[in-house]
Amino acid sequence: MANHMSSLQASGPNGAPAAAFPASYSAQLATEVTDPQGRAHVVERFREQGIRLPTFAELTDPTLIDPDVDTALADIDHDFADPLNLFRVHWFNDGAGGRTDVPEHVVLPSELTGTPAKVVVLFGNRFPMIGAHKVLAAYSCLAPRVVSGQFDPTRHRAVWPSTGNYARGGVAISRIMACRGVAVLPENMSRERFEWLERWIADPADVIRTPGSESNVKEIYDACAELQQDPGNFILNQFSEFSNHIGHYEVTGAALLAVFEHLQQGAPAGSELNLAAFVAASGSAGTLGAGDRLKDAHGAQIVAVEALECPTMLYNGYGEHNIQGIGDKHIPLIHNVMNTDVIVGVSDRATDGLGLVFNTEAGRDALREHLGAASWVLDELGHFGYSSICNSLAAARAANELGLGPDDVVMTVATDGFEMYFSERERHLAERHGGSFDAGAARGIIERHLTPEAHSDDAPHIEVLSDRGRDRIFNLGYYTWVEQQGVPLDDFEARRDQAFWGSLRGLPQLWDDMISDLNDEVALTFV
Numbered sequence: 001m002a003n004h005m006s007s008l009q010a011s012g013p014n015g016a017p018a019a020a021f022p023a024s025y026s027a028q029l030a031t032e033v034t035d036p037q038g039r040a041h042v043v044e045r046f047r048e049q050g051i052r053l054p055t056f057a058e059l060t061d062p063t064l065i066d067p068d069v070d071t072a073l074a075d076i077d078h079d080f081a082d083p084l085n086l087f088r089v090h091w092f093n094d095g096a097g098g099r100t101d102v103p104e105h106v107v108l109p110s111e112l113t114g115t116p117a118k119v120v121v122l123f124g125n126r127f128p129m130i131g132a133h134k135v136l137a138a139y140s141c142l143a144p145r146v147v148s149g150q151f152d153p154t155r156h157r158a159v160w161p162s163t164g165n166y167a168r169g170g171v172a173i174s175r176i177m178a179c180r181g182v183a184v185l186p187e188n189m190s191r192e193r194f195e196w197l198e199r200w201i202a203d204p205a206d207v208i209r210t211p212g213s214e215s216n217v218k219e220i221y222d223a224c225a226e227l228q229q230d231p232g233n234f235i236l237n238q239f240s241e242f243s244n245h246i247g248h249y250e251v252t253g254a255a256l257l258a259v260f261e262h263l264q265q266g267a268p269a270g271s272e273l274n275l276a277a278f279v280a281a282s283g284s285a286g287t288l289g290a291g292d293r294l295k296d297a298h299g300a301q302i303v304a305v306e307a308l309e310c311p312t313m314l315y316n317g318y319g320e321h322n323i324q325g326i327g328d329k330h331i332p333l334i335h336n337v338m339n340t341d342v343i344v345g346v347s348d349r350a351t352d353g354l355g356l357v358f359n360t361e362a363g364r365d366a367l368r369e370h371l372g373a374a375s376w377v378l379d380e381l382g383h384f385g386y387s388s389i390c391n392s393l394a395a396a397r398a399a400n401e402l403g404l405g406p407d408d409v410v411m412t413v414a415t416d417g418f419e420m421y422f423s424e425r426e427r428h429l430a431e432r433h434g435g436s437f438d439a440g441a442a443r444g445i446i447e448r449h450l451t452p453e454a455h456s457d458d459a460p461h462i463e464v465l466s467d468r469g470r471d472r473i474f475n476l477g478y479y480t481w482v483e484q485q486g487v488p489l490d491d492f493e494a495r496r497d498q499a500f501w502g503s504l505r506g507l508p509q510l511w512d513d514m515i516s517d518l519n520d521e522v523a524l525t526f527v
Contacts, residue, residue: 021503022491028241030148031510039149039518046522049178051083053143053515056247056508059090059136060254062099073097078128081175081200085128089139091255093126102262103255106380111371113396114451117276117404121392122259123383125417129176130196132385132416133252134162135169137286140247141236142173144507147514153179156234157206159227161220164189164324165416166238166284171200182233184208184223186216190324191423212320217330221485240333240485242504244286250508253293256411260298263409276408279303279344279395281326281387282313285335287413292336292501294411301341301402303410305394308345308461313473321348323390324421331477333487336501338470342401344394345461351386351393352428353445356437358384359418359425366442371450385421388414393449401462 021029033039046052058064069087076082078097091103104126108119124133142158145151151158157180160170167183174181183197187209197207208227210219217239227233238244256278264273275298278291282304291302306313309321310329318329323346331337357363358381367373384392391412399410418425429435463469474496481487494500 022488022494022500024488024491025242027150028144028243029504029507030144030150031507031514033147033149033514035149035152037149038152039147041152041154042146042149043518043521045153045178046518049083051177052086052519052522053147054087054089055512055515056140056250057512058087059139059251062087062090062092081129081172083176086139086173086176088128089136090251091122091126091133093128095123095126103259105259106377106383107263108392108396109374109377112367112373112377112450113392113399115396115399115404116406117396117399117408117410118263118273118406119392119395119399120259120263120409120411121384121388121395122255122411122413123417124388124413124415125383125385125419129172130165130168131419132165132169133287133413134165134415135172136247136251137166137238137244137284138169138173138236140243140251140286141238141241142170142177143515144243144511145234145236146177147511147518151179151234153177155232156180157182157232159184159224159233159235161185161224161235161237161239163217163220163283163326164193165420168193168196168200170236171197171206175200180206182206182208182227184210184220184227186210186212186220188212190421192420218480218484238284238286239330240481242334243507244284245289245292245334245336246504246507248286248289249293249505252287252290252413253297256290256294257297260409260411271407274298274408275300275411276404277301277303277342277395277398277402277410279305279391279398279410279412281305281323281390281394281415282332282335283326283387285332287415288335288340290413292339295339300411302339303342303344303394303398304335304340305344305346305390307390308347311345311461312476313343314345314461314463316472316476322424323348323351323386324424326387326390330480331473333477333481333485333492333495335477336495336498337474337477338496339498339501340470340473341465342398343463343465343469343473344398344401346390346393346397348386350449351389352424352432354389354393354449355386355418355421355425356428356433357442357445358382358389359422360437360442362437362439363442363445366439366446369439370443370446382419383417384414385416385418386424388416391415397462401464 171181280287294300307321310319311317
């Protein structure tokens with residue numbers, strides 16, 4: 001492996017030296033200016049446009065944000081393409097422009113989850129501009145490239161391959177950073193995603209629709225390979241940019257820990273909660289990076305989720321599904337597979353059906369009457385998009401599989417809200433229910449997907465991983481990354497060792513120093 005390693009090193013926590021990065025990853029993990037001319041152009045553009053970048057520390061703990069910035073933010077709509085909204089790319093938003101002391105979340109009651117464990121869901125639709133937490137991933141991927149000078153906003157187009165929300169997040173971040181953003185996403189994603197892009201992109205040519213839907217990630221890669229022939233296109237591939245993993249480890253992980261500490265403080269005297277697991281659909285595997293932090297802090301198990309219709313990790317399978325936001329048929333390069341403990345499969349029949357139940361009057365009435373769901377629970381259900389429902393179902397099923405009890409906490413995220421899927425709801429109503437949806441249909445969906453018996457039926461689609469299981473899934477990534485994408489074999493193999501992932505942990509502190517230096521050169525004031 002040594003002959004594939006560069007001299008680039010990161011400092012770990014407290015300045016401890018970390019291992020050198022494999023050569024093919026060094027550019028995206030740079031901790032110094034690698035293109036002075038590009039960086040000079042960044043300074044000039046940011047000064048002209050009034051752009052200042054938040055540090056990862058500020059996004060992790062927004063109380064560190066300059067009070068002058070906070071004052072200026074009070075007059076900025078959280079959904080506008082204003083540079084100050086970069087300082088809202090964190091989990092402590094209230095969704096209306098304000099900031100909360102604890103990230104907004106819900107503890108789902110056992111009558112809804114069918115498990116005595118506490119299933120805790122953080123709401124991603126509080127993030128600015130796109131109403132989804134993928135805007136954090138986009139910022140995490142672009143910011144290090146900007147401060148190193150690799151990405152030059154005066155000559156590069158930022159290309160964002162995605163199955164939806166990451167592309168929208170990338171377009172928002174690009175526009176705010178005064179550069180051109182290109183969305184690459186499957187043509188069969190929800191209508192709302194494309195309507196949003198039409199509002200935010202000036203040139204329709206900057207929305208590239210690839211064949212298929214969630215399961216057609218290779219088609220996205222193929223489109224990016226063509227785009228990469230133009231040196232003006234800068235591909236920010238969320239599936240292989242380790243800063244996606246790093247941003248979620250640092251920012252999302254800290255947000256989850258803040259919520260857990262809040263729950264611990266509110267627990268009855270004499271009881272102590274156990275952070276037992278973190279659950280997230282694989283997708284790009286970026287959000288799963290938060291699980292690494294919870295494992296480091298509390299020994300939490302990491303549960304990766306996929307669609308049963310395309311069970312890549314469970315069965316090396318393939319297929320099509322509609323759990324929008326979790327592209328598959330491959331293993332992302334940034335998935336720390338050897339640190340993953342459980343795989344859960346969730347059917348899009350469940351997410352499609354529960355999307356109707358959660359977002360219709362008949363469905364909510366059935367939840368109240370059939371499961372005894374309280375009104376406060378029903379009020380929260382609109383914050384769950386399809387992948388959010390998927391994460392929550394998987395969390396409940398994993399809790400039962402692991403035998404967790406009332407003092408155990410399973411944490412997950414609602415990546416976006418149902419406002420991205422009303423067109424899908426109408427399509428499902430028309431295709432599967434003849435345009436109407438009554439209490440009987442709602443009860444049938446609830447019985448199939450929310451009762452303990454339904455959880456039991458899905459148990460065969462859960463795998464608690466042994467070392468052999470981890471090796472099997474890790475090895476599957478070879479075909480995408482080595483054979484198709486040209487990652488050197490030794491660099492691919494480096495990810496098998498947890499020392500590689502540990503070497504990433506100190507990067508946000510180093511990038512923050514570079515962000516601060518850039519901001520000092522731009523020298524903006526907010527008074």
